Amino acid sequence: MTDTILETRGLTKHYGGVHALSDASFTLRRGEHVAIMGDNGAGKSTFVRQITGVERPTRGQIIFDGVEHTFESPIEAREAGIETVFQNLALADDLDVPSNLFLGREKFRFRLGPFSILDKKAMREASLQALVKTGVKIPNLMNTIRNMSGGQRQCVAIARTAAFKSKLVIMDEPTAALGVQETAQVENIIRTLKEAGEPLILISHNMRQVFDLVDRVVVFRRGRIVANLRKQETSGEDVVSYITGAKTGSEFEGAA
């Protein structure tokens, strides 16, 4: 078993003429929490979509848990153990909490192809456990999530990662739309992941949050990784200067 849980080599994604991601080489160790920072349009979400099977990279390698993968779908990435909270949440408004947690990987009482019988009780109980594990407050988990607040919906999306055994959790701007209290709740969930030794990639614009929570900061700029900074050896100002391009990645050498 290697010490590295995720490694990408030369990961590149072009959308027609748009070079959204160029040559991204990135490593993450087991148990490590890394923040990805960068301006809007820097390619952070594109990077996430490549390593979670949502899109196929133009070129480059993804080595996860010691094995090279080409994920054909998000379900393959999840089966390999990568759980993701996407920036646009990927929840279905008209479904209740358990249905959302188990969307696309329902539990069954009886298998019969598309007409497999759902095991609603098991899904409800597993949902309760996931919500308890993450300390999420939901008034009634059998109601549709349509009328829930942004924070509650975000918590449902996060609880979804907790309902399954994962080897890596990725959160793309999980607190961008949340109030102070809701943000604190999400940050608490992230701390419990750290204590449990589960590795995390956190995309965030919030400097205080990043310095509170993670071990290392990777900065994206115009589709490239321009900095890889250990928290102890850097500062908010330093990070900002990489984000804005005031400082360029000359000092940046390889991965951690």
Added chain:
Amino acid sequence: MVQTQHGIGGLSYDPAKRSRPPELNVFLALVLITVAFELIGRLFLGDSFLFNTRDNVDAIFNWQRLNIIILQVSIIGIIALGVTQVIISGGIDLSSGSIVGATAMVAMSFAQTAMVNGNPNPKAIFGDWAMDLPVLVPVLVGLGCGLAAGMVNGALVAFTRIPPFIATLGMMVFARGFSRWWSNGNPVSFPTEGYAAIGKGMMPVLIFVLLAVLFHLILTQTKYGKHCYAVGSNEQASRMSGIKVANHKVLVYTIAGMLAALAAIVLSSKNLTAQAGMGVMYELDAIAMAVIGGVSLQGGRGSILGTVLGALIFGVIISGFTFLQLDAYYQEMVKGVIIVGAVVLDQWRQGRSRG
């Protein structure tokens, strides 16, 4: 009663606290409309809509009228069951009425009897080999027609960028043309006794009720049902969660096509004949039943129970107008108002729950 409480979040599962099922409102509307006809009848006609007023019949209710109400909605109701699944999945199916026409023609051609009153069948489509076949043959051929048409609909919607409205409109026009071409516009008649039994008496009602129960269970208890709501609610999220959205859509339209075909079999059996013009506008009636029953045209919301209640409302209104002795063209006009009214109601509901 399951009740779980936790200190941390105060999160709970309390069945009593679930939001009120929207079907309750549809049911109340059904009761209200029925009561309205009853009152209008008593006040202006001196007759009862619901209750028996004839001395020579020993019954509390006017069973004859109640039977007609449910009988006249049950065939279109079968179509509405499929349309409900399509709309919940975020699509629309305009082809079901034409599939009824085409399927009726084809199925009836394989259900004909050789001799009518001692003479060869005057409406024979095929030669002797297709006469007096076991009832299973026309039924399977008919279902095959619905399956093929539905699969084409589904494939067009799932694998091309053609919107469902246009794809199924194409099928609507094609299938209607097909039914005219089939026998050069001539009706196909004189089915075998076995085929004629399918739609006899209250059989359409029985078939409708059984199918409604079956699809209620499928929509509420199976993976397919859950994916109908998921895809209709957020297609992108469904795809990102690993649901095979394209496969699901093909399946939904195929089921809808087969239900339309089944309605065609029941209808042609009941009428003992098939005509190229059968099922005209049924697609709109079926959509109206679903929408009246709370199925949202935006997708993601609705239920089979709602659609059944919507079908009953539809039947009560049509019967009510006959009861009030209003002319047929008033019925058409009122149907139009109901359809638009139901869509407006749906939009209003959507707006309210978003706000």
